[in-house]
Amino acid sequence: xxxxLTLAPDDWALWRRLRLEALAEAPYAFGSTLADWQGDGxxxxxxxxxxxxxxxxxxxxxxxxxxxxxxxxxxxxxxxxAELISxxxxxxxxxxxxxxxxxHDVARWAAEQGxxxxxxxxxxxxxxxxxxxxxxxxxxTGRPGQVRADGVHCELVYARNLVPSGSPD
Numbered sequence: 001x002x003x004x005l006t007l008a009p010d011d012w013a014l015w016r017r018l019r020l021e022a023l024a025e026a027p028y029a030f031g032s033t034l035a036d037w038q039g040d041g042x043x044x045x046x047x048x049x050x051x052x053x054x055x056x057x058x059x060x061x062x063x064x065x066x067x068x069x070x071x072x073x074x075x076x077x078x079x080x081x082a083e084l085i086s087x088x089x090x091x092x093x094x095x096x097x098x099x100x101x102x103x104h105d106v107a108r109w110a111a112e113q114g115x116x117x118x119x120x121x122x123x124x125x126x127x128x129x130x131x132x133x134x135x136x137x138x139x140x141t142g143r144p145g146q147v148r149a150d151g152v153h154c155e156l157v158y159a160r161n162l163v164p165s166g167s168p169d
Contacts (some may be wrong), residue, residue, distance in 0.1 A: 001065075002098065004105050012047035015061060020071045021049075022088035029088070029126055029157075031146065045088040055110045061089070061098045068093035073106035076119055083116040084108040084120040087129070094128070103136045111162040117160055121155035133158050 007015055017130050023034040035041075051058050061069040069089035076083045084106055089098045110118050120138065122129050140156040145155030 003062045005060045007051055009048040009051045018067055030081045059105050061102055063093045068103055070096045071102040071106055071111050080116040082115040082118050099132045116163045118160045120158050124156050
């Protein structure tokens with residue numbers, strides 16, 4: 001059974017557990033590193049702050065009783081845009097609809113908040129994530145994303161229109 005939990009700052013320990021697992025398992029997929037969130041970076045107030053982004057939706061998927069994935073929706077920098085960030089699904093839960101459910105939840109939230117576009121950034125070589133995003137209605141915008149810390153790799157920016165066809169913008 002798949003359940004989605006919306007997190008609040010008091011849920012920081014669950015968020016911390018999954019985020020550290022994600023950064024360790026898939027370092028190629030994130031702008032942050034595991035080292036950024038360990039040692040001095042591993043403080044309760046920092047984790048609470050991460051779950052306190054104004055207007056954000058923080059979601060954890062629980063599959064058969066175990067936390068299996070995470071995703072955030074945050075208001076974007078441009079009016080009308082929300083961003084999908086911090087997406088991760090545990091390897092044991094991949095291929096079981098967890099990623100689709102997380103994306104569907106955040107896309108619904110974004111549309112309900114009045115956003116017309118949902119954006120995300122993904123590394124060019126992350127073919128499994130790109131396939132998931134395309135399957136969920138995202139398309140490559142052709143715009144380059146942030147250059148990674150190595151100065152070489154650049155993220156791809158994908159977008160999904162949230163306004164139904166025929167609806168006024």
